């Protein structure tokens with residue numbers, strides 16, 4: 001059995017939680033990436049811009065950056081989790097820089113997003129282009145403010161990404177049942 005890989009982007013610093021700006025030490029998407037590492041022993045690869053985005057939220061809207069270090073070969077992995085925050089309705093630009101360099105032919109891709117209400121936006125559609133040749137499974141969409149409550153759900157999705165459409169509504173249903 002080959003190892004899985006998680007390619008993700010996540011930004012600590014200022015962010016909105018239910019409309020309130022808070023300063024966080026670990027990005028929301030990174031919390032989920034580490035659940036996947038813990039649950040599957042996957043390798044982690046964090047995409048980082050060469051010039052760090054400032055902690056100041058409003059300065060993150062600038063143009064597409066170079067990345068610090070690029071992953072060039074994913075040949076040894078069959079399953080690749082791709083995680084990111086929703087930025088203006090799609091993946092943050094450093095993820096585009098990274099994913100465009102990789103050959104996804106024959107790979108299985110499991111996308112996950114954290115967000116403040118928009119879910120994947122156009123990201124699932126964009127991933128079809130960015131991961132040309134991959135089989136893209138149903139993604140997991142998690143509100144950023146809920147990342148510390150959803151490890152069980154992440155485990156369930158890892159087992160069977162096609163079983164359900166996970167989103168805020170399903171999460172509420174899940175909590176009602178427990």
Ligand SMILES: Cc1cc2nc3c(=O)[nH]c(=O)nc-3n(C[C@H](O)[C@H](O)[C@H](O)COP(=O)(O)O)c2cc1C
Nearest residue numbers: 010011027028029085086088089114116117118144
């Ligand atoms: C520059 C920027 C743009 C964002 N745009 C959106 C958006 O369009 N829709 C949305 O639901 N959330 C948006 N968010 C909120 C993030 O997706 C959300 O807080 C996410 O959980 C952050 O993940 P991270 O801590 O791993 O970076 C944006 C955040 C930033 C910093």
